[in-house]
Amino acid sequence: MADTVLPSRASLAGRLDDLPFTRRHLRLLTGSGVGWALDAMDVGLISFVLAALTQQWDLSKTEAGWVASVGFIGMAVGAALGGLIADRLGRRQVFALTLLIYGVATGASALVGSLALLLMLRFFVGLGLGAELPVASTYVSEFAPARIRGRLIVVLEAFWAVGWTASAVIGFLVIPASAEGWRWAFALGALPAAYAVIVRWVMPESPRWLASRGRIAQADRIVAEFEADAGIVAGPAIRKEPPSRAIAVTARARLTTLWKPEFRVRTASLWLVWLCVNFAYYGAFIWIPSILVDAGFGLVRSFGFTLIITLAQIPGYAAAAWLIEVWGRRVTLSVFLAGSAVSAVVFGTASSEVGIIAAGMALSFFNLGAWGALYAVSPEIYPTSLRATGSGWAAGVGRIASIVAPLTVPVLLAAGGAPTLFAVFAICFVVAAIAAWGLTDSRGAALDDR
Numbered sequence: 001m002a003d004t005v006l007p008s009r010a011s012l013a014g015r016l017d018d019l020p021f022t023r024r025h026l027r028l029l030t031g032s033g034v035g036w037a038l039d040a041m042d043v044g045l046i047s048f049v050l051a052a053l054t055q056q057w058d059l060s061k062t063e064a065g066w067v068a069s070v071g072f073i074g075m076a077v078g079a080a081l082g083g084l085i086a087d088r089l090g091r092r093q094v095f096a097l098t099l100l101i102y103g104v105a106t107g108a109s110a111l112v113g114s115l116a117l118l119l120m121l122r123f124f125v126g127l128g129l130g131a132e133l134p135v136a137s138t139y140v141s142e143f144a145p146a147r148i149r150g151r152l153i154v155v156l157e158a159f160w161a162v163g164w165t166a167s168a169v170i171g172f173l174v175i176p177a178s179a180e181g182w183r184w185a186f187a188l189g190a191l192p193a194a195y196a197v198i199v200r201w202v203m204p205e206s207p208r209w210l211a212s213r214g215r216i217a218q219a220d221r222i223v224a225e226f227e228a229d230a231g232i233v234a235g236p237a238i239r240k241e242p243p244s245r246a247i248a249v250t251a252r253a254r255l256t257t258l259w260k261p262e263f264r265v266r267t268a269s270l271w272l273v274w275l276c277v278n279f280a281y282y283g284a285f286i287w288i289p290s291i292l293v294d295a296g297f298g299l300v301r302s303f304g305f306t307l308i309i310t311l312a313q314i315p316g317y318a319a320a321a322w323l324i325e326v327w328g329r330r331v332t333l334s335v336f337l338a339g340s341a342v343s344a345v346v347f348g349t350a351s352s353e354v355g356i357i358a359a360g361m362a363l364s365f366f367n368l369g370a371w372g373a374l375y376a377v378s379p380e381i382y383p384t385s386l387r388a389t390g391s392g393w394a395a396g397v398g399r400i401a402s403i404v405a406p407l408t409v410p411v412l413l414a415a416g417g418a419p420t421l422f423a424v425f426a427i428c429f430v431v432a433a434i435a436a437w438g439l440t441d442s443r444g445a446a447l448d449d450r
Contacts, residue, residue: 012207012208012211012216012219012220012223013208013211013446013447013449014446015223015227016142016143016145016207016208016223016226017145017146017147017446017447018145019145019226019227019230019232020145020230021145021148022226022229022230023229024225024226024229025143025144025145025152025226028140028143028203028204029140029152029155029156031198031199031202031203032095032136032139032140032156032203033155033156033158033159033162034159034195035095035099035132035136035192035195035199036133036136036156036157036159036160036163037159037160037162037163037166038099038103038163038189038191038192038195039102039129039132039133039160039163039192040159040160040161040162040163040164040166040167041163041164041166041167041170041188041189042102042106042125042129042163042167042189042192043071043129043163043164043167044163044164044166044167044168044171044285044310045167045170045171045185045186045189046067046068046071046122046286047068047167047171047285047286047287047288047289047290047306048167048168048170048171048175048182048185048289048303048306049171049175049182049185049186050064050067050068050286050289050290051289051290051293051302051303052175052176052181052182053067053182054290056179056182057115059115061410062407062410063115064290064406065406065407065409065410066119066406066407067115067118067119067122068282068286068406069402069403069404069405069406069407070119070122070123070126071122071123071125071126071129072126072282072399072402072403072405072406073123073126073399073403074122074123074124074125074126074127074128074129074130075126075127075129075130075395075396075399075402076126076130076396076397076399076400076402076403077126077127077130077396078098078126078127078128078129078130078131078132078396079130079131079133079134079392079393079395079396079398079399080130080392080393080396080397081131081392082094082098082130082131082132082134082135082388082392083131083134083135083138083388083389083390083391083392083393083395083396084251084254084255084388084389084392085131086131086135086138086209086388086392087209087254087385087386087387087388087389088251090205090206090209090210091135091138091139091142091205091206091209091388092139092199092203092204092205092206093205094131094132094135095132095135095136095139095199095203096196096199097128097131097196098128098129098131098132098135099128099132099192099193099195099196099199100128100192100193100196101124101127101128101131102124102125102126102127102128102129102132102192103128103189103190103191103192103193103194103195103196104190104193105121105122105124105125105127105128106121106125106186106189106190106192107186107187107189107190107193108121109121109122109125109186109189110183110184110185110186110187110190111183126399128192130395130396130399131392133375133395134378134379134388134391134392134394134395135388135392136156137153137156137157137375137376137378137379137391138206138379138387138388138391139206140152140153140156141153141376141379141380141387141447142206142207142208142209142379142384142387142447143206143207143226146444146445146446146447147325147444148325149376149380149442149447150324150325150329150373150376150377150380150443151321151322151324151325153372153375153376153379154317154320154321154324154372154373154375154376155317155321156375157317157368157371157372157375157376158314158317158318158321158372160313160317160368160371161310161313161314161316161317161368162314164310164313165307165310165311165313165314168303168306168307168310169307170185170188171185171289171303171306171307172303172304172306172307174188175303176303204222204225205218205222207219207220207222207223208384208447208449209384210222211384211449212384212385212449251389254385254386254389255389255393257386258382258386258389258390258393263381263382263386263390265438266381266438266439266440267390267394268438269435269436269437269438269439270377270378270381270390270394270438270439271393271394271397271398272431272432272435272438273333273374273432273435273436273439274374274394274395274397274398274401275397275398275400275401276401276428276429276431276432276435277337277367277370277371277374277398277428277429277432278398278399278400278401278402278405279401279402279404279405279408279425279428280340280344280367280405280425280426280428280429280432281367281371281402282401282402282405282406283405283406283408283409283421283424283425284344284347284363284367284422284425286405286406286409287406287409288306288309288360289302289303289306291413291418292305292306292356305353305356305357305360306360308357308360308361309357309360309361309363309364310364311361311364312360312361312362312364312365313364313365313368315365316336316364316365316366316367316368316369316372317368317369317372319365319369320332320336320369320370320372320373321372323335324372324373324376324443325443325444328441328443329373329376329377329380329439329441329442329443330377330436330437330439330441332369332373333370333373333374333377333433333436333439334433334434334436334437335433336366336367336369336370336373337366337370337429337430337432337433337436338429338430338433339362339365339366339369340363340366340367340370340426340429341426341427341429341430341433342362342366342426343359343362343363343365343366343367344363344422344423344425344426344429345422345423345426346359346362347359347360347362347363347418347422348418348419348420348421348422348423348425348426349418349419349422367429370429370432377439377441377442378390378391378394378395379391380440380442380447381439381440381442382448383447383448383449384447384448384449387447409421412424
């Protein structure tokens with residue numbers, strides 16, 4: 001019997017873009033989102049653990065800053081390597097591996113008795129976290145139908161608010177409950193290690209990535225499963241898969257391509273946005289509980305304020321998810337960054353409890369909405385062969401700022417207090433809002449599957 005003709009990469013991509021939103025899309029989004037939420041829970045926990053450890057271990061501001069920054073060093077390395085590896089080995093494999101790495105390292109952190117060991121484990125936590133985030137957004141974007149792709153990525157990013165809220169609840173209820181509360185918080189952070197098994201065996205590989213590696217028949221089977229779930233009758237079954245026609249592209253070649261004329265402006269703009277947003281976000285939110293404690297609010301009370309502020313992230317994501325398909329990527333991103341700048345200035349000068357909470361909620365709303373738009377646009381500006389590499393390196397470069405931010409905060413606080421600190425954050429948001437206009441806007445367009 002003659003072999004049937006294999007579908008082309010273009011036809012596979014078109015079939016993915018033409019799909020309605022199905023139960024398989026929902027499972028994929030939820031499965032990836034749970035991993036995203038667990039990431040956020042771990043990153044959020046360190047801000048509460050720092051406030052407790054600073055008192056228990058009598059840490060200096062510099063030592064506390066290093067506990068936060070060493071995790072971001074790991075995230076910078078992980079983001080750069082994770083994207084490169086995901087473009088070579090696949091999205092699902094790297095997603096599962098990174099969950100395992102940071103879950104085990106977080107659980108082990110519950111047993112430490114010295115600052116040196118905690119710093120070492122926080123590096124490995126960051127390594128896993130940094131690799132996972134850009135890979136997950138790339139993974140979901142490659143399954144999402146074109147007309148709702150941006151919205152789905154913002155919904156994925158909204159799981160960050162779920163995880164950060166969970167960390168605030170743990171920080172409020174668990175950490176102050178006993179001297180060992182911070183250890184129990186880290187123990188809860190080990191959950192991603194178990195979840196990695198589910199990701200590895202239940203979630204499918206990206207058909208776009210499979211097709212880019214010459215594994216057309218395997219990609220076709222996955223797309224056909226989504227079509228069947230939508231009630232779409234698939235074409236004739238493929239009887240034979242041809243030899244792999246994987247494109248042999250080295251990591252160095254992919255990195256060089258990011259700076260060729262076609263991609264140069266978008267790469268520079270994307271890296272600048274990531275740098276500015278990372279510096280302002282992590283500089284503010286890692287230190288907010290400690291800043292409130294230093295202002296005289298007490299550990300439990302400052303954690304309560306932080307929990308309320310954190311809850312504003314969820315409507316921020318919801319607004320960005322709707323607007324990104326109405327206004328487009330660049331407008332949504334720049335507007336939310338501008339709102340973050342104004343909120344930062346107000347928060348830095350607020351003195352009353354009501355003012356602190358209101359300005360903090362506004363900062364949460366706009367900043368996390370901007371994050372959602374940034375994660376939506378990052379994978380869209382590169383073709384499939386470069387998508388994870390481009391997103392990963394942008395995230396990796398951005399993590400340089402998140403390394404510097406926790407160490408810079410004590411210096412800025414000493415120099416001019418909260419008004420100076422948050423004025424610097426506002427400037428970063430303004431620069432990012434301007435740089436966002438150098439990005440391409442792919443609202444409703446098919447992904448480039450070169």
